[in-house]
Amino acid sequence: MIFWIPSTVTQPLHLWANLKSYTPLHCQESDWNGTFYPDFELLLEKQLGITCLSIEIDGSTIEQCIDTIYRHALKDKATTLKYIHTQKESRRELFLNQLESNGKIDIGLYDCGNLLSLLDEEVLLCFRLNGSVPDYLTFWLDYTAKRAKIKPLLLTNERTRFLGRLKGVEKVTLPDLTRCEILSTSLRSLKSLTGQTIERVDLEDLLSMSNSLEKFLHLIQLRAVRGTLTKIE
Secondary structure: OOOOOOHHHOHHHHHHHOOOOOOOEEEEOOOOOOOOOOHHHHHHHHHHOOEEEEEEEOOOOOHHHHHHHHHHHOOOHHHHHHHHOOOOHHHHHHHHHHHHHHOOOOOOHHHHHHHHHOOOOOEEEEEEEOOEOOOOHHHHHHHHHOOOOEEEEEEEOOOOEOHHHHOOOEEOOOOOOOHHHHHHHHHHHHHHHHOEEOOHHHHHHHHHOOOOHHHHHHHHHHHHHOOOOEEOO
16 A cells, blocks of 8 residues: 655654653544554554554443553563463452464453553554444543553544543644645655655645545545556666
8 A cells, every 4th residue: 555644743742752751642533634544553663663553342342452561561471371360269260261272362341451561662553433332431541540550542533422421531632734734745755655746736736635634645545546546776
């Protein structure tokens, strides 16, 4: 996939990322700030210098949250055994049996906070709240923050319901990209990523046809797939 986001989008997050205190942050996705792409989390990790886990939550569904944290924290059998041996005897035996039978253990959401506490690093948890804000989310974050070093970033969109459940969470507006930023960054990125280019006037036409950054990037990718970009000599 051909994709890029100018770093100006993440600049408002730098001060927050450097805070020593636990401060959840709420940001709104928009058609022109690039946060809708999964690659946004990769940019955050690179720009902020912190491990970033992308977690999608739709309403009360928590499986993806558990799976993501499980895969990151329990990367191998040795780490899993280390966690198991922090448990009380009855649960320890249950987990050992599960590990032997299934190759993994069956944990719940609040176990995830304990898993993160075992890590020797701070983790940015980037939640994409696609359907609604779960009623348990802020309580779970508070619980986890008492045990682990986390920075929660909560991304919502125009369809996200129950935003009132984020009451008290600091909100920052990420800047929409300007037309000039989009054009100049696109030209540089195309050359870097594909070894090809496109006339600026053609790029301006594609941008005029687009009602979002996602649509604009899709049109460029179609041009690349169809071989209608210009090869750099």
